[in-house]
Amino acid sequence: AQRVTQPEKLLSVFKGAPVELKCNYSYSGSPELFWYVQYSRQRLQLLLRHISRESIKGFTADLNKGETSFHLKKPFAQEEDSAMYYCALTGYAGGTSYGKLTFGQGTILTVHP
Amino acid sequence: EPEVTQTPSHQVTQMGQEVILRCVPISNHLYFYWYRQILGQKVEFLVSFYNNEISEKSEIFDDQFSVERPDGSNFTLKIRSTKLEDSAMYFCASRRDRWDNQPQHFGDGTRLSIL
Numbered sequence: 001a002q003r004v005t006q007p008e009k010l011l012s013v014f015k016g017a018p019v020e021l022k023c024n025y026s027y028s029g030s031p032e033l034f035w036y037v038q039y040s041r042q043r044l045q046l047l048l049r050h051i052s053r054e055s056i057k058g059f060t061a062d063l064n065k066g067e068t069s070f071h072l073k074k075p076f077a078q079e080e081d082s083a084m085y086y087c088a089l090t091g092y093a094g095g096t097s098y099g100k101l102t103f104g105q106g107t108i109l110t111v112h113p
Numbered sequence: 114e115p116e117v118t119q120t121p122s123h124q125v126t127q128m129g130q131e132v133i134l135r136c137v138p139i140s141n142h143l144y145f146y147w148y149r150q151i152l153g154q155k156v157e158f159l160v161s162f163y164n165n166e167i168s169e170k171s172e173i174f175d176d177q178f179s180v181e182r183p184d185g186s187n188f189t190l191k192i193r194s195t196k197l198e199d200s201a202m203y204f205c206a207s208r209r210d211r212w213d214n215q216p217q218h219f220g221d222g223t224r225l226s227i228l
Contacts (some may be wrong), residue, residue, distance in 0.1 A: 034216060042205065043117075044156075044219040086156065099144060100169055101209055101217060103156040 002027050004089050006104035013077050014112050019105045021072040023061075023087030031089050034061055034101070038084040043055040047072075047085070057081070076101050077111045115139045119205050119220035126195055127228055134190045134223045144208040145188045146217060147180065149201040150171070156204065162188065178199030192225075200227045 003026040013019050025031060035047040048056045050063040050070060061072045070087060087104040118137045128131045138145050147159040160170040162180050179191045188207075192199055202224050206217040 036219075043221045046216045046218075049216060088156075099217065100146065100158040100161055100171075101148070101156075101206075102158065103148075105155045 002031075002089055002091055002102040002106065004087050004104035005100050006085075006087055006107050008106050009105065009109050010110070012110045012112060013080055016076050019074050019077040019081070019109065019111075021085050021087075021109065023070045023072065025068050025070065025087075025089050025103055027068075027089060027091050029091045031063075031091050033061070034088045034090075035059070035061055035070075035072050036086045036103075037087055038086065038106075039081070077109075079111045079113055082109055082111045117205055117207055117218050117220035119203075119223050121223060122179045122221065123224045123226070125226045125228065128197055129194050130190050132195055132225065134192075134203050134205075134225070136188045136204070136207075136220055137186050137216055138188055138207030139209070140186070142207035142209050142218075144168075144210070144217075145180075145182070146206040146208070148189045148204040148206065148219075150204065150222075151198075151201045158191070192207070195225075197227050200225055 005024045007022055008019050012092045033050045036044045039042050059072055059074045061070050063070050084105045084106050088101040090101050120135045145162040148156050150156045158171050160174045160180055161168045181189050198221045202222045204222045205220045208217045
């Protein structure tokens with residue numbers, strides 16, 4: 001079974017502070033991890049994915065298979081980063097997945113001025 | 114940039130009535146999905162659709178639910194006899210290809226309110 005856990009429902013930081021949104025997963029096969037962001041009244045947008053190993057809007061996330069984690073980090077938070085962040089997983093065990101995403105509960109990030 | 118579009122943005126329906134939620138996926142995408150999010154809860158997978166048939170479905174997707182791609186552009190979710198607990202935000206998503214590990218693109222969602 002696939003499971004994604006985001007332990008923090010709410011996270012508040014001040015502008016310029018570092019931010020880390022935690023994500024842990026459970027999956028027996030080879031997972032692919034994503035972070036999606038949802039700004040107020042907008043659609044879910046892909047922020048980044050672990051296979052790309054890229055930095056988007058200053059955010060990075062590293063897949064740690066030993067700790068089964070995919071935490072999202074940004075060294076200096078900005079007010080425009082305030083949004084709902086979802087960690088999501090899809091699996092390819094035996095090539096049978098058609099790409100369904102399993103989401104975590106989401107973390108609401110608020111960056112104060 | 115092409116987008117997934119969903120209509121209506123908000124649907125209010127009496128309990129027991131049928132409802133159809135509509136989605137227009139991105140035109141060159143081959144895989145289609147429906148998710149739902151009950152207020153205050155996580156986004157949950159309902160069903161995936163490929164090559165004109167359901168490829169995977171969750172436990173939530175029972176006999177009350179059906180999906181269809183009636184023409185080359187629309188992808189619909191039908192709930193036959195709605196219940197109060199069907200009230201949720203329903204998201205459609207599409208994906209170009211399975212093997213390229215392409216991410217899913219989401220629509221804005223339809224808020225379904227059952228009275």
